[in-house]
Amino acid sequence: MIFTTPLGLLALFAIPGIVAIHLFRRRFPVRSVAGLFLWGAVRQTPEGGGRITKLPITRSLILECLAALALALILAGARIAPAGVSQHLVVLLDDSASMAAVGAGGESARDRAVQRVLSELDRLRAGARLTLIRSGDRPAILAGPASYLVEAKPALDAWRPDAPHHSMALGLRLALELAGRTGTVMVMSDMPSAARGEPHFEGGVWVALGDPVENVGITAAQRTSAPEDNRGLVSLTLANNAPAAATRRLSVHAGEKEVIARELTVPPGASSMTVPIPAGLPAVRVALSDDGLRRDNDVMLADPRARIVAIDNQLPDGRGRDAVVRALESVSGVTRSAPGTGHLAFVDAATLDQAPAPELWRAGFGRPPASWQAPGEPKDFIGPFILEKRHALLIGMTLGGVVWAGATPMAAGVARPVVSTGDQLLAGVATSATVSGSTSILVNIDLDRTNLIRSPDWPILISNLIEMRRQQLPGPERWNYRSGEWVRVRLDRDPKAQLRFRCGPVERALPAGRLIEFVAPSPGGLLQILDGDELLFEIGVNFLDETETALRDRSMGDSGEAGDVAGVRAETSATSDPLFWILLALAAAAMIANWLLLVPVRATRGPAAPGVAS
Amino acid sequence: MARQAASSSPVPPLIDWPAVHAAASVRLAMPRTPLRGRAGERLGAGTGASLEFQDYRTYAPGDDLRHVDWAAYARSELLTVRLYREEVAPRVDLALDVSRSMVVSEVKQRAFGELSALLACACAATVSDSRVITSPAAAPEPLTAPEHIERFLTCDVNQCAFEGGALPFRRRSVRIIVSDFLFPHDADTLISRLARESAWLAVVQLTLNEEAEPVVEGGRRLIDVEGNGEVDLVIDEAAVRDYRARFMRLRTGLSRAARRVGAPFAHVVAGTPIREVAGALAAAGVVEAA
Numbered sequence: 001m002i003f004t005t006p007l008g009l010l011a012l013f014a015i016p017g018i019v020a021i022h023l024f025r026r027r028f029p030v031r032s033v034a035g036l037f038l039w040g041a042v043r044q045t046p047e048g049g050g051r052i053t054k055l056p057i058t059r060s061l062i063l064e065c066l067a068a069l070a071l072a073l074i075l076a077g078a079r080i081a082p083a084g085v086s087q088h089l090v091v092l093l094d095d096s097a098s099m100a101a102v103g104a105g106g107e108s109a110r111d112r113a114v115q116r117v118l119s120e121l122d123r124l125r126a127g128a129r130l131t132l133i134r135s136g137d138r139p140a141i142l143a144g145p146a147s148y149l150v151e152a153k154p155a156l157d158a159w160r161p162d163a164p165h166h167s168m169a170l171g172l173r174l175a176l177e178l179a180g181r182t183g184t185v186m187v188m189s190d191m192p193s194a195a196r197g198e199p200h201f202e203g204g205v206w207v208a209l210g211d212p213v214e215n216v217g218i219t220a221a222q223r224t225s226a227p228e229d230n231r232g233l234v235s236l237t238l239a240n241n242a243p244a245a246a247t248r249r250l251s252v253h254a255g256e257k258e259v260i261a262r263e264l265t266v267p268p269g270a271s272s273m274t275v276p277i278p279a280g281l282p283a284v285r286v287a288l289s290d291d292g293l294r295r296d297n298d299v300m301l302a303d304p305r306a307r308i309v310a311i312d313n314q315l316p317d318g319r320g321r322d323a324v325v326r327a328l329e330s331v332s333g334v335t336r337s338a339p340g341t342g343h344l345a346f347v348d349a350a351t352l353d354q355a356p357a358p359e360l361w362r363a364g365f366g367r368p369p370a371s372w373q374a375p376g377e378p379k380d381f382i383g384p385f386i387l388e389k390r391h392a393l394l395i396g397m398t399l400g401g402v403v404w405a406g407a408t409p410m411a412a413g414v415a416r417p418v419v420s421t422g423d424q425l426l427a428g429v430a431t432s433a434t435v436s437g438s439t440s441i442l443v444n445i446d447l448d449r450t451n452l453i454r455s456p457d458w459p460i461l462i463s464n465l466i467e468m469r470r471q472q473l474p475g476p477e478r479w480n481y482r483s484g485e486w487v488r489v490r491l492d493r494d495p496k497a498q499l500r501f502r503c504g505p506v507e508r509a510l511p512a513g514r515l516i517e518f519v520a521p522s523p524g525g526l527l528q529i530l531d532g533d534e535l536l537f538e539i540g541v542n543f544l545d546e547t548e549t550a551l552r553d554r555s556m557g558d559s560g561e562a563g564d565v566a567g568v569r570a571e572t573s574a575t576s577d578p579l580f581w582i583l584l585a586l587a588a589a590a591m592i593a594n595w596l597l598l599v600p601v602r603a604t605r606g607p608a609a610p611g612v613a614s
Numbered sequence: 615m616a617r618q619a620a621s622s623s624p625v626p627p628l629i630d631w632p633a634v635h636a637a638a639s640v641r642l643a644m645p646r647t648p649l650r651g652r653a654g655e656r657l658g659a660g661t662g663a664s665l666e667f668q669d670y671r672t673y674a675p676g677d678d679l680r681h682v683d684w685a686a687y688a689r690s691e692l693l694t695v696r697l698y699r700e701e702v703a704p705r706v707d708l709a710l711d712v713s714r715s716m717v718v719s720e721v722k723q724r725a726f727g728e729l730s731a732l733l734a735c736a737c738a739a740t741v742s743d744s745r746v747i748t749s750p751a752a753a754p755e756p757l758t759a760p761e762h763i764e765r766f767l768t769c770d771v772n773q774c775a776f777e778g779g780a781l782p783f784r785r786r787s788v789r790i791i792v793s794d795f796l797f798p799h800d801a802d803t804l805i806s807r808l809a810r811e812s813a814w815l816a817v818v819q820l821t822l823n824e825e826a827e828p829v830v831e832g833g834r835r836l837i838d839v840e841g842n843g844e845v846d847l848v849i850d851e852a853a854v855r856d857y858r859a860r861f862m863r864l865r866t867g868l869s870r871a872a873r874r875v876g877a878p879f880a881h882v883v884a885g886t887p888i889r890e891v892a893g894a895l896a897a898a899g900v901v902e903a904a
Contacts, residue, residue: 028833028846034715034722034825035796036838038860039847 001579004077011072015065022061063594070587079577087124088146088183090131090204091117092139092175094168097295098548099161099190103211109554110161112209113188117156120186121149131178132156135171136163137484145178162295162523164483165547168198176203190554201560210554214242216266216288217296217549221542223304223480225279234275234286234301240266241552249289254281270546283526283538296549300526302540304479309470310337312345320365320447321346327462334466344469352430352440359437361469365447367408376409378446381421388418392468393427393441397457406446415442437472441465480540483522489529489537490515497532503541629727629764630888637889638735638760640901642742642788643878644704644814669697704813705784706742707754708733710766711776711793714839717769722822725884725891726792727767729820732892733790734760736901742788750779772840773797776804786813790900794821801867805875815877816900819868822884826861828854 003009033039055061093099099109121128130152131144142159143152168187175185185203187193190210193201220237240246245267252260252275259277277284280303287298311334315321324346328334337343340357349364353371356362367378381404387394399419407426415428430440443461445452452458471477474492481487491514499510501518504525510516516529524541673682673693681695710730717723737744738760745754746766757763774797775781783789789812809815830850837844847853865881872879878899882891895901 028835031831031834031836032718032839033836034718034794034821034839036836036842036845037798038796038857038864039836039845039853040856040860 002079004079006076008075008077009072011075012069014068014072018061018064018068019055022058023055027056060594060597063590063597067587067590067594070583070590074580074583074587078579078583080579086146087128088131088179089117089120089124089128090133090144090175090179090183090185092133092135092168092171092185092187093142093159093161094187094189095134095136095159095161095163096165096190096548097162097543097545098165098210098293098551098554100295101190101211101213101215101293101551101554103213103292105211107211109188109190109209109211110159113207114156114159116188116207116209117186129183131175131183132159133171133175133178134159135166135168137166137170139171139174141174141178146183162543164522164543164545168193168196172198172201179204192555192557192559195553195555204560206559208555208557208559210551210556212554213292213551214246215292215296215549215551216240216242216246216248217291217293217546218286218288218299218542218544219270219296219546219549220544221286221299221301221480223277223284223301223540225304225306230279232277232279232281232303234277234284235272236275236286236299237270237272238266238288239270239546239549240268241550243268246291248291250275251287252277253285253287254283259284283540292551293549295523295543296545299480299542299544300524300540301542302479302526302538305475306333307470307473307475309334309344309466309473310342311335311466312337312339312342314339314345314347315365315447316348318448319453323447323453323458324462327459328466330459331463331466333470343473344466349442349444352442353432356438356440361439361441361465361472363441363443363465365443365445367406367446368410368414368442368444372411372414372442374409374411378406378408379424380405380449381407381424381426383421385426386417386420391418392471393418393461393464395464396460397464399452399455399457402452402455402457403450404445404452405449407444410444476537476539478539480542481520482544483520483524483541485520486517487520487527487539487541488515488517489539491531491536495531496534499529499531501527501529503527628724629731630724631731631761633888634728634731634735634760637892638732638739640732640736640892640896640903641739642704642706642736642790642816643896643899643902644740644788670694671697704740704742705787706737706740706744707747707781707783707787707789708737708744708757709747709775709781709783709789709791709808711774711795712748712767712769713771713774714769715774715794715796716820718839719822719884722794722820722884723769725882725886726769726820727764728888729792729818729882729891730763730767731760732888732895733792733818733901734763737790745784747775747781747783749775750781752782754782754784776808780807783808783810783812785811788812788814788816790816790818792818792820794825795819795864795868796821796825801864801871802874805868805871805877809875809877815872815875816898817868817872817877817879818895818900819865819879819881820884821881826865826881826883828857830854 093113099113102108117130121130128149129144129146130149131146132142132152132155134140134142143155168189172185172187175187179185185205187201187204187206189196189206189208192208193199193206217239218236219239222235223232224235225232234252245265247263247265250260250262250264251258259281260275264273275286283300283302285298285300290297311328313321313324313328313336315324342360344361344363347362347364349366349368351369352362352364353369367373383399383402385399385402385404387397387399404421404426407424410425414432415425415430417425417428419427425444427441427443427445430442432440447453472490474490477488494514495512499512499516501508501510503521504523506521508518508521510518510529520527520541524543527539527541528535529537529539670683670686671694673695677695681697683694683696686692686694716726734744734757737757744757746757746763747754748766755766774793776791776793777797777799789808791808805815805817828849832850833846833848835844835846869879880895880898880900882894886894892901896903
C-alpha cells in the first residue's frame with residue numbers, strides 16, 4: 001500500500017480523540033424503568049466532568065474508530081501499490097532524414113521504429129507509460145512525459161524524420177533525465193551508436209533499424225549569376241553511395257515551368273556538375289528523380305543578388321593609392337563610385353577628424369589628424385605586432401616581415417586598437433564617429449615607406465575592409481542556406497509592420513530591427529522574409545547533408561541492456577483505485593451503523609396526558 | 615453512546631402457589647346490579663328459577679301452575695303467578711397488562727404473577743365464566759383453573775394492551791384490570807373506555823415501591839424497558855420530588871376516574887406479602903371473603 005498524500009495520515013489522530021471521548025464520557029449506572037416519561041425529558045445530565053473508568057469497548061467505539069481510520073486512509077491517498085506503478089518506456093527517436101530512407105522492402109527505418117515501439121509496449125504490462133523524444137540539436141518531447149499509449153500514438157504516427165545529421169547526445173541526456181530511475185531508455189536509430197559516431201551509451205537499449213540503401217543525393221548546391229553573359233549557373237555536388245554508376249533525371253523548375261530536364265549518369269562517390277540556366281530566373285528548384293531517400297533529391301536555389309560595394313579611392317597619388325587600386329582589382333563585388341557617394345572611401349588619415357557622410361565608411365592611411373596625435377615623432381616598427389585576431393579586419397593577416405613605417409604617436413582614447421606594438425597604436429577603429437552608419441578606420445602608417453603594400457597581408461587587408469563594409473549593406477548575407485544554419489539579413493530601413501518569415505509550412509514572427517537573425521528552418525524550401533505583407537527577400541533553404549545521403553552503412557541490431565527499474569508511479573485519480581472505494585464503503589457503513597445505533601428511539605405513543613406527564 | 619438493551623425476561627413469573635392458595639379465600643365482589651350469564655349461582659337480570667321473588671303478573675295459559683299465587687287468588691279472585699329472579703354464572707374478563715414494564719424487576723415479576731394468580735383464584739371461587747384478555751387482537755382465553763393463569767403471564771410486548779384499540783370485552787361482563795399504568799394516558803378516557811358496557815369494573819395498579827416512592831440515587835442512566843428511549847439523569851431531591859408529583863397525579867387520576875364509573879381501585883406495591891395483598895384488595899372492594 002502506498003500513500004499519495006501522507007500528510008493525510010495526520011487524520012489518524014482522530015482515533016485517540018474518539019477513544020478519549022469514550023474514556024471521559026459520563027457513564028451512569030444503568031437502571032431499567034417502566035415509565036421513563038415520569039422522570040421528565042428536560043432534566044438532562046448537568047454539566048460537569050466525568051471520571052476515568054475502564055474504557056468500554058462498545059460497538060459505537062469500534063464503529064467510530066473504524067470510520068475514522070477509513071477516512072484517514074482516504075485522506076492520505078492510500079493506494080494499492082501494484083495498481084499504481086506502470087512501466088515507463090522513454091524512446092529517443094533519431095530524427096535524422098536517413099530514418100525515412102525506404103529500402104528494397106518498401107519499409108523505412110522509421111516504420112520499423114514505430115513497430116518496435118508498439119511491440120515493446122505490448123510486451124510491457126497494460127497501462128505502460130511512454131515518453132517520445134525527437135532527437136536533434138534541440139531535442140523535443142513528442143509525447144509525454146509518461147503518457148499513455150493512446151495519447152502518444154498520434155504523435156508516433158505523425159513523426160516524420162527529416163532533420164540533418166546531428167548528435168544524439170542532447171537527446172540522450174534528456175531521455176536519461178526523463179527516465180530517471182523509473183524508466184527504460186530505448187534509442188531508435190538506423191545505425192549502431194559507434195557507427196553513428198556517438199559515445200558509448202549505457203543505461204538503455206540502442207536499437208539500430210537501418211537497412212543499406214543505394215542512394216543518390218545532392219550534397220551541395222550553389223547558384224551564381226553572370227548578368228554580363230546573360231546566364232546563370234547552378235553548381236551541384238552529387239553523392240552516389242552505390243558501387244556502380246546510377247542514372248537519374250535532373251530537372252530545373254522555375255515556378256511551375258520546367259526550364260531544364262535531362263538524364264545524367266552519376267558515378268559512384270562524389271561528383272560535381274554545373275548546369276547553366278537562363279539569367280533572370282526567380283528561385284529555381286533543382287530535382288533528381290526519386291530514390292530511397294527523397295529528402296536529398298531536390299534543392300531550392302534563390303537568385304543571388306550581389307551586394308556591390310562602391311569604392312571611392314581618395315588617397316593622394318603615390319605608392320599607397322596605386323597599391324589600393326591593385327588590391328581592388330583582385331576583389332569581386334566592388335565598383336568605383338563618384339566622390340562622396342560610395343560605401344567605402346580610402347582617404348588620407350589626416351581628414352578622419354572631419355564629419356563623414358552618412359553610411360560612409362572611411363579607411364584613413366597616413367598620419368592621423370593633429371588632434372589625435374600625441375607628442376613625439378613618427379617611428380618605424382618591425383614588430384612584434386599585437387593583432388586583434390578576432391577582428392574581421394585582421395582575418396588571415398600575420399604581418400610577418402612587415403616594417404610598419406611612420407607610425408605617429410597617438411593620444412589615448414581616440415581609437416580602439418586592432419594592431420599595436422608596445423603602447424603604440426598602429427591601426428584601429430576611431431571612436432569619434434558621430435554620424436549614423438559611418439565608421440572610420442585608421443591605419444597609422446606611411447604607405448610610401450612601408451613594405452606592407454608589397455606583403456601578402458595587403459590584399460587581405462583591403463579585402464577584409466571591403467567585406468566588413470559589404471556585411472553592413474542591406475540584404476541577406478547569403479542567398480542559399482542549409483537547414484539549421486544561421487540566416488542573417490540586414491534591412492535598409494526600420495520595419496513598418498510585423499517582420500516574419502514563411503518557408504513552406506513553417507511561418508514565424510521575427511523581432512523588429514534592421515538586423516534579422518534566425519535559424520534556417522527544416523524541411524526548407526523557398527524562404528520569404530516579409531514586412532507585413534510586403535515581400536522583402538527570398539532565399540533558399542536546403543537539406544544538403546552528405547552524411548544523411550550516404551546510406552550504405554546502415555545496419556540493424558540491438559545493443560545495451562535495460563536495467564531493472566521501479567516503474568513510474570501512476571498518479572491516477574482516486575476513483576481508479578479499488579482501495580478507495582473499499583475504504584469509502586467501509587467508512588459509510590460504519591457511520592450509518594453508528595448512526596442507527598445512536599439514533600434516539602422515537603416515542604410511538606401518543607402525547608402524554610396533561611395531568612400525568614409534564 | 616451505546617444504548618444498553620433493557621433486560622426483560624420472557625419467562626412467566628414464578629408463583630408461590632401454596633402461598634396464593636393460602637391467601638385466596640376470597641371471591642370477586644359482585645355488583646348489586648343484575649348480571650348476565652349462563653345459569654349459575656348469581657342472580658341474573660331476567661326472570662328465572664331462583665328462590666328470590668321478583669314480581670307478579672297475570673296468569674297466562676301455559677304458565678306453570680306451581681307458580682300461581684293461590685293466596686292472592688283467594689283474596690282477589692284473580693289468577694296471578696309469582697315471578698322469581700333467574701340465577702346466572704357471571705362473565706368475568708380478567709384483563710392483564712403483559713408488557714415488559716410488568717417484569718422490570720424480579721420483585722415486580724413475582725408480584726405480578728402472584729397477584730394474577732390470586733385474582734384467578736377469586737374468579738374460580740366466584741363460579742364464573744372467566745376469561746383472560748391480554749391483547750386487543752387475540753380472543754379472550756377461558757380460564758378453567760387458576761393454575762392456567764401462568765400461560766398468560768409471558769410479558770414480552772412493548773406496549774400495554776390498554777393503550778391500543780378496544781379490548782375484546784364481553785357485554786355486561788365483570789372486568790378486572792391489572793396493570794402498572796406507567797404509560798402516558800388520560801385516566802378518565804382510559805377508565806371510561808374500559809368500563810364501557812361492563813357490569814362491573816375493578817382497577818388494580820401494581821407498581822414497585824421505587825416506582826411509587828423513588829429515593830435519591832445520584833446519576834443513573836434510565837432506560838425504558840419498553841424501548842421508549844433512555845436518559846442520563848442525576849436523581850436528586852428535585853428529580854425525586856418532581857417524579858413523585860407526577861406519579862401521584864397519575865395514581866390520583868386513576869382512582870378518581872375509577873370512582874366516577876363506580877369501580878373499586880386498588881394500588882398494590884410489589885413485594886407486599888400475598889396475604890396482605892388479598893386484604894388490600896378486599897379493603898378496596900375488589901374481592902370479598904368467600
